[in-house]
Each structure stands twice: as C-alpha cells, then as structure tokens.
Amino acid sequence: MAAHHHVSMQTALSLPNILTYLRIVAVPLVAASFYLEGDGGRWLAFGLFAFASITDYFDGYLARLWAQQSSLGRMLDPIADKLLVAVCLLVLAGAGTIAGWSMWAAVIILMREVFVSGLREFLAELKVSVPVTRLAKWKTTAQLVAIGFLLAGPAGDKLVPGTTEVGLTLLWTAALVTLYTGYDYFRAALVHLVEENR
Numbered sequence: 001m002a003a004h005h006h007v008s009m010q011t012a013l014s015l016p017n018i019l020t021y022l023r024i025v026a027v028p029l030v031a032a033s034f035y036l037e038g039d040g041g042r043w044l045a046f047g048l049f050a051f052a053s054i055t056d057y058f059d060g061y062l063a064r065l066w067a068q069q070s071s072l073g074r075m076l077d078p079i080a081d082k083l084l085v086a087v088c089l090l091v092l093a094g095a096g097t098i099a100g101w102s103m104w105a106a107v108i109i110l111m112r113e114v115f116v117s118g119l120r121e122f123l124a125e126l127k128v129s130v131p132v133t134r135l136a137k138w139k140t141t142a143q144l145v146a147i148g149f150l151l152a153g154p155a156g157d158k159l160v161p162g163t164t165e166v167g168l169t170l171l172w173t174a175a176l177v178t179l180y181t182g183y184d185y186f187r188a189a190l191v192h193l194v195e196e197n198r
Helices: 002-012 015-033 038-065 071-095 102-125 134-159 163-196
Strands: none
Touching: 015 038, 015 071, 038 071, 038 134, 071 102, 071 134, 102 163, 134 163
16 A cells, blocks of 8 residues: 555656646736736736746656656646636736627637536546547647737737737637637537437
8 A cells, every 4th residue: 555655646746747736836826917017917927827838738748758647647737728728818808908809719718618628528437538639739829829928918019019919819710720629529529429329
C-alpha cells in the first residue's frame, strides 16, 4: 500500500501536473489583475494568460515525452483550459472589451465548451473516446490568441493600434469554427445515441 501511495505522490508532483496546477491558479489571478488601475493590470493579465497558454502546450508535450501521462493530468488538463477561457471571457465582458455583438461570439464559445464537456462525459460512460480533430486544435489556438489580444485590449492599442479589433475578429473566427466542431461532436455522439436506443 505504501508503495502505491509513493507512486501516486510522484504522479501528483510530476512536472506536467505541476504546470497544470499553476495554470488553474493563474485563472483567478488573471481576473484579479483587472482590479489594478491603469494599463498595468491589463499587461499583468496578459502575462499570466500567456504563461498559462504556453504551459498548456508544454505540459502535454512533456507528459508524452517523459511518458508521464496520468489520469489526474488527463482529467485536470481540459478543466484548466476551459476555466481559463471561460473566466477570461467573463472578465473581458465585465470590463466592456467584449460588448455589443461580440458578446455573441463569447456566448457561442461558452455554450459549446459546456455542451462538449457534457457530451464527452456521456460518451466516456459508453466507453467511447472522441479524438480531438486538427480543426478543434486550431479552434483552441484561435480562442487563446484572441483572448490574449483582448486582455491587452486598450493597453495594447496604445502600442499597436488595432489590437482590440484583431482580438475581436479572431474571437468571431474561433466562434464560427467552434460552432462547426461542436456540430461535429454532436454528430459523433448521435451515432452512439441511436445505437444505444436500438
């Protein structure tokens, strides 16, 4: 029993998993940054977000490279991603960076994330794993880059005019791809639903 505990501690403290924990901790810190006055808060939020996005890439890469893929990591990794996207969209809407029609892009993204999480959970019970398509990876990248631009937002516009516009354009692009990939998932799930009801 002691040996088993040692292994699980090792897994819990493997570098890929530690990076995932740090990403989860970064989420409320990004939100808190918006309470700071002036552009400093925006840049801090951007920095934390960039750190979280980059470690997202690395923890998956390292887990594969070092054969440290664990069920804990597999569970927490997508949770960390979704938390990051959802909280950033919430904070950006609260700050008014995402407003008016652009709110719909955020709504589409959030609805799809929750919808797909539910579908994945349901399919996992049926022992069906849904592979992540290349398009879904592009969607995630577009979402993250869009959010990065929007977090810099007005502070970024002072350095590079059009930062916010680029962010909003990318957010809409991500939202449209999101709709498509969400439909793709749904279609895959539907096959199993139909089979189950036969």
